[in-house]
Amino acid sequence: MHTKLVILDRDGTINRASEEFVTSPEEWHPLPGALEAISRLNHAGFHVVLATNQSGLGRGLFDMAALNAVHAFMLKSLAALGGRIDAIFYCPHAADEGCNCRKPAPGLLHQIEERYGIALKGVPYVGDRLRDMQAAQAAGCAPHWVLSGRHARGDVNSLPAGFPPDTQVHADLAAFVDHFLGNAATPQHGMAPTVSP
Numbered sequence: 571m572h573t574k575l576v577i578l579d580r581d582g583t584i585n586r587a588s589e590e591f592v593t594s595p596e597e598w599h600p601l602p603g604a605l606e607a608i609s610r611l612n613h614a615g616f617h618v619v620l621a622t623n624q625s626g627l628g629r630g631l632f633d634m635a636a637l638n639a640v641h642a643f644m645l646k647s648l649a650a651l652g653g654r655i656d657a658i659f660y661c662p663h664a665a666d667e668g669c670n671c672r673k674p675a676p677g678l679l680h681q682i683e684e685r686y687g688i689a690l691k692g693v694p695y696v697g698d699r700l701r702d703m704q705a706a707q708a709a710g711c712a713p714h715w716v717l718s719g720r721h722a723r724g725d726v727n728s729l730p731a732g733f734p735p736d737t738q739v740h741a742d743l744a745a746f747v748d749h750f751l752g753n754a755a756t757p758q759h760g761m762a763p764t765v766s767p
Contacts, residue, residue: 573617573686573688574615574616574617575616575617575618575619575682575686575688575690575693576611576616576617576618576619576693576694576696576750577618577619577620577621577679577682577690577693577694577695577696577706577711578608578618578619578620578621578655578695578696578697578743579620579621579622579695579696579697579698579699579702580620580622581622581698581719582697582698582699582716582718582719582720583601583604583696583697583698583702583716583718583719583743584600584601584604584605584608584620584644584743585598585599585600585601585604585644586599586600586601587698587719587720589720590631591626591631591632592640593626593631593632593636593640594632594636594639594640595639595640595642595643597640598640598643598644600644600647601718601742601743602742602744603742603743603744604718604742604743604744605647605648605651605653606651606653606744607743607744607746607747608648608653608654608655608743609648609651609652609653610653610747610751611653611747611750611751612652612653612654613652614751617656617686618653618654618655618656619655619656619657619658619659619682620655620657620658620659620660621659621660621673621678621679621682621695621705622658622659622660622661622678623660623661623672623673623701624637624660624661624662625661625662625663625664625665625672627660627662627663628662628663628664628667629664637660641658657682657685659678659681659682659685660678661673661677661678673697673699673701673702673704673705674700674701674702674704674705674708675705675708676705676708676709678705679695679705679706679708679709679711680709683709689710690709690710690711691710691711692710692711692712693710693711693712694711694712694714694746694750695709695711695712695713695714696714696716696740696743696746697713697714697715697716697719698715698716698717698718698719699719700730700732700733702715703715703733703734703737704732704734706734707734712736712738713733713734713736713737713738714737714738714739714740714746714750715729715733715737715738715739715740716739716740716741716742716743716745716746717739717740717741717742718741718742718743727739
């Protein structure tokens with residue numbers, strides 16, 4: 571059975587990215603249209619999973635109880651709109667710990683492959699940072715860059731240096747879903763970067 575899967579980053583893709591870290595439900599604020607976009611993916615038959623770096627754990631800035639509370643709030647907010655996230659894969663390590671799961675390493679995506687028993691070739695991975703796109707490329711995913719994160723810079727009509735050449739560009743998660751569901755019946759591979767308004 572073929573699993574219809576979409577993989578998302580969290581901070582800057584689903585919710586506003588904080589200058590520090592999102593450490594409590596009170597600090598978690600969904601981006602406009604993001605939760606509705608996930609619900610639309612679900613209703614189109616797609617499973618949605620998260621792959622997110624959470625180095626604040628490794629740095630001692632928050633604990634597992636705080637992370638679980640944030641995710642419980644996120645899932646409750648999403649359920650109120652008829653959506654769901656099937657699983658959350660996260661890297662708890664600080665940048666200097668040398669793990670293989672902190673993006674841009676593809677370890678989180680390999681964990682998803684193992685959990686679902688599928689190859690991720692062509693599966694969309696949506697994120698707001700270069701390291702998301704690099705992880706996507708390393709795991710064989712289709713990289714989709716959203717400009718809703720606080721690190722987005724430059725002209726939305728062109729890719730910055732270092733991005734995988736097949737990266738597609740979208741204003742935000744809702745724009746990605748508009749594009750993706752519009753093309754889901756006829757996937758296009760090897761296309762030049764496209765920009766969603």
